Amino acid sequence: MTRTRTAIITGAASGIGRETAVAFAKAGIKSVIGAYPGDPHDPYETMKLVEEAGGTAVVHELDVRDPDEVDEFARRAVTEWGRLDIAVANAGIVRLHPLGSLTDEAWNDLISVDLTGVMRLFRSAAALMVDGGALVGVSSISGGVYGWPQHAHYTAAKAGVLGLCKALAVELAPRGIRVNSVIPGVIDTAQTQDGENSFGREGLDLAGTKIPAGRVGRPEEIANVVRFLSSDDASYVTGQHLVVDGGLTVFMPIS
Numbered sequence: 001m002t003r004t005r006t007a008i009i010t011g012a013a014s015g016i017g018r019e020t021a022v023a024f025a026k027a028g029i030k031s032v033i034g035a036y037p038g039d040p041h042d043p044y045e046t047m048k049l050v051e052e053a054g055g056t057a058v059v060h061e062l063d064v065r066d067p068d069e070v071d072e073f074a075r076r077a078v079t080e081w082g083r084l085d086i087a088v089a090n091a092g093i094v095r096l097h098p099l100g101s102l103t104d105e106a107w108n109d110l111i112s113v114d115l116t117g118v119m120r121l122f123r124s125a126a127a128l129m130v131d132g133g134a135l136v137g138v139s140s141i142s143g144g145v146y147g148w149p150q151h152a153h154y155t156a157a158k159a160g161v162l163g164l165c166k167a168l169a170v171e172l173a174p175r176g177i178r179v180n181s182v183i184p185g186v187i188d189t190a191q192t193q194d195g196e197n198s199f200g201r202e203g204l205d206l207a208g209t210k211i212p213a214g215r216v217g218r219p220e221e222i223a224n225v226v227r228f229l230s231s232d233d234a235s236y237v238t239g240q241h242l243v244v245d246g247g248l249t250v251f252m253p254i255s
Contacts, residue, residue, distance in 0.1 A: 006077045006084055007230065010034040010064055010121055011091035014041035015189035016138060019223035020088055021046050025055020027227055032076045033059045034091065041190065064091050064117030065109075067124075074124035086230045087125035089118040089161075090138045096197045098150045107153045114157035119164055122179070126168075132176030134230040135168065137161045138222070144183035144241065145249050162241050169239030178238040180229045185245025187217040210253075213246030 007024050011017040013035040021031045031050065035043035043059045050057040060076050062069040077084040092114045097106050122135050142148035143158030161181055169179040186207045192198045199207060208215040225244050228234055243249055 003083075004028065004030060004081070005086060006030045006032075006081045007086035007088060008032045008034060008074055008077050008084065008121070008125060009088040009090060010062070010073075010117070011036070011138075012046055013039045013043040014046075015191060016184065016187065016219045016222045016226075017088070017090040018046040018049065019219040020090065020226050021057055022049050022053050022055075023220065023223040023227040024086075024230075025050040025053040025057070027231070028055070029086065029230075030055065030077075030081055031057045032073065032080070033057050034062050034064075034073055035059060036063055036091065037061045064120060065112045067120050070117075070120040071124045074121070074128055078128055083130070084125060084128045084133065086134045086136070087121055088136045088138070088226055088230070089121045091117055092138065092140075092157075092191075094151065094154055094191055094194065094197045096150050097153065099152060102152060110153045111157050111160075114154060115160040115164070118161050122164070122168060126172060126175075126177055129175070129177055133178075134234075135165075135172075135177060135179045136226050136229050137165050137179075137181040138226070139181045139183045139241065141183055141185045141243070141245055141249065144181075145243065145245075165241070166239050173238060178229075178234070180234070180237060180239065181241045182222055182225050182229065183241055183243045183245070184222045185217055185243070185248045186211065187219060187222060189219055192216075211246045211248045212251050215246065217244065217246055 012033040139161040140158040143155040165181040
């Protein structure tokens with residue numbers, strides 16, 4: 001008898017997190033949809049899309065800055081369905097700050113979400129996994145591969161996700177828990193459409209002309225890779241960082 005797997009996903013009210021919940025639904029995986037209360041996007045829209053895809057999900061509000069809330073979030077899967085198999089650390093924020101105006105407060109706030117929040121989720125989830133599991137961190141091409149001017153804290157956090165996943169892959173392997181990360185390239189999400197802190201619409205359109213694939217990526221293209229890394233098809237894959245960028249990082253711009 002095939003068991004039903006369950007997952008928790010942070011930052012699932014929109015973008016990559018939302019599409020991951022839908023991808024999981026298509027694979028028969030039940031999800032706890034994590035959503036920050038201050039996020040303007042509706043997590044229940046994610047749940048609706050999951051149900052339309054034939055899946056099951058529940059919405060759970062949390063702030064990944066709070067370890068108690070993260071513990072409760074991870075336990076939600078066990079409370080609802082009796083087990084936890086997959087944790088996807090997708091929650092993240094982007095803030096533009098040149099070094100001269102990058103205060104300790106701004107640095108610490110972003111790191112607490114984009115890096116420490118990943119550790120908190122993995123710590124809480126791993127404690128509840130009883131017969132193996134999969135942890136997937138969502139990094140970024142900024143930090144995972146490149147530097148991003150005026151985003152030193154974001155870049156540092158996303159680079160840190162890679163180191164965290166490598167260390168935990170080794171530490172948790174004896175328990176059958178695999179730990180991997182995805183490094184998205186330039187992806188068209190609500191966050192990257194923010195012209196104040198990220199690319200903005202015009203910036204995304206321009207970026208698309210510089211990528212070998214001829215366009216920026218779609219959230220579902222990252223979600224499908226997360227689904228693969230969470231699946232039995234990736235049963236011998238751990239400690240890896242998969243770049244999904246339409247060829248951007250293999251393109252030699254001076255050729």
